[in-house]
Amino acid sequence: MKVIYIAGPYTANTNWQTQENINLAMKYGRFIAEIGAMPLISHSNTPLVFADLKCPQFWYDGTMELLRRCDAILLIPGWESSKGALAEREEAIKLSIPVFYRVPDVDSWMRGFA
Numbered sequence: 001m002k003v004i005y006i007a008g009p010y011t012a013n014t015n016w017q018t019q020e021n022i023n024l025a026m027k028y029g030r031f032i033a034e035i036g037a038m039p040l041i042s043h044s045n046t047p048l049v050f051a052d053l054k055c056p057q058f059w060y061d062g063t064m065e066l067l068r069r070c071d072a073i074l075l076i077p078g079w080e081s082s083k084g085a086l087a088e089r090e091e092a093i094k095l096s097i098p099v100f101y102r103v104p105d106v107d108s109w110m111r112g113f114a
Contacts (some may be wrong), residue, residue: 001036001037001038002036002037002038002042002071002072002079002110002113003037003038003039003069003071004032004038004039004040004070004073004074004075004100004106005040005042005066005067005070005072005073005074005088006028006029006032006040006041006042006043006074006075006084007041007042007067007073007074007075007076007079007082007084007085007088007089008024008025008028008053008076008079008082008084009077009078009079009085010022010025010042010043010082010084011019011073012022015050018032019076021043022043024029024077024078025043025044025075025076026043026044028041028049028076028103029041029044029056031089031103032074032103032106035089035103035106035107035110036110037071037073037106037110039054040056040066040067040070041042042063042067045062045066047076048058053090056108060084063088063090064087064088064091067088067091067092068095068097070097071091071097071098072092072097072098072099072100072106072109073075073088073092073098073099074098074100074101074103074106075089075098075100077091081103082104084107
């Protein structure tokens with residue numbers, strides 16, 4: 001089974017906006033599951049309740065390590081304005097991990113392995 005990393009904006013100006021970013025990532029994770037891959041949604045691993053436990057760099061380092069273990073990355077809307085998603089995209093490119101911007105493209109790529 002392929003594991004697809006979901007990358008997009010997490011932090012925002014308010015907790016409500018951050019929660020909306022988490023919800024969007026979860027929505028795209030569901031799309032990935034529906035096409036038969038396991039989504040890795042780092043947003044759900046770092047919920048607001050844990051935000052004050054460690055410095056942001058701890059979370060950036062941890063999610064980057066999760067990315068390195070994935071088969072591909074899907075960048076979701078708003079990724080262009082996310083420091084974390086931009087760094088994750090660059091890391092994926094550096095490691096030759098396929099980078100996708102649309103779920104149908106992930107689906108087509110996965111069909112090549114069927």
